[in-house]
Amino acid sequence: MKKIVLILAAAFAAACTHTPDWQLTWEENFDGPQVDTAVWSRIPRGTPAWQDTQSPDDRCYGLHDGKLILRGIVNDNRETDSAAYLTGGLWTKGKHAFHRGRIEVRAKLQSARGAWPAIWLMPYETDKYEWPDGGEIDIMERLNYDTIAYQTVHSHYTYTLGSEEPPHGSTSPIDSDGFNIYGVDMWPDSVVFRINGKRTFAYPRIETGLKGQFPFDIPQYLLIDMQLGGPWVGPVDSADLPVEMEVDWVRYYQWK
Secondary structure, three states: OHHHHHHHHHHHHHHHOOOOOEEEEEEEOOOOOOOOOOOOEEOOOOOOOOOOOEOOOHHHEEEEOOEEEEEEEEOOOOOOOOOOEEEOEEEOOOOOOEOOOEEEEEEEEOOOOOEOOEEEEEEOOHHHOOOOOOOEEEEEEOOOOOOEEEEEEEOHHHHHOOOOOOOOEEEEEOOOOOEEEEEEEEEOOEEEEEEOOEEEEEEEOOOOOOOOOOOOOOOEEEEEEOOEOOOOOOOOOHHHOOEEEEEEEEEEEEEO
């Protein structure tokens, strides 16, 4: 009987640790003469802190050696645009959605006081959700000269209700001077974060009577943006500018 129990336990453990086969189904390598506008749009100016320096100014964007460059610069003409700083960002809003798979982005982040680069996901069906009801998945945020990246989820449950059970974010070390691969796996019952292929943090679906604990199993659009300043990151030092976010590629995998 003991032998049978051990065999069953081993079989159960194997089943629980099985890694599904991942199939690359979409990628963006930024190796064309211009950004693919069928997939990407420049993020417009908005009122939230993450969006209040976003600009269509061509100086905030570039393509070089198969890499996307997003810049933060000092605004040298505040008569036409009152913002002190201008930043570049792209999103797939209204054009390309991701659902139940793995997203990885290889990026290099320059340091500057007030720099706040981010890679993140929001609900694709924007008319159905008012933030934070549809959730937000922050694959990477980095502040100033930090040697860590923040990886977080937000929702009605975590933000409006303020629940910290289970924990909804973590930080992990990065190569602050080089490229890192920032990733997230989107499962029906969990969101699993990775940096350079290593699992760093997971947020699970749990049984709870409270509203909006796990809204993340829906199609998402991707945002990649440089931002300058804001209550979280703090003030900007113009002497540190321009600052760049360099994106090598974006890859999306689905499991068989």
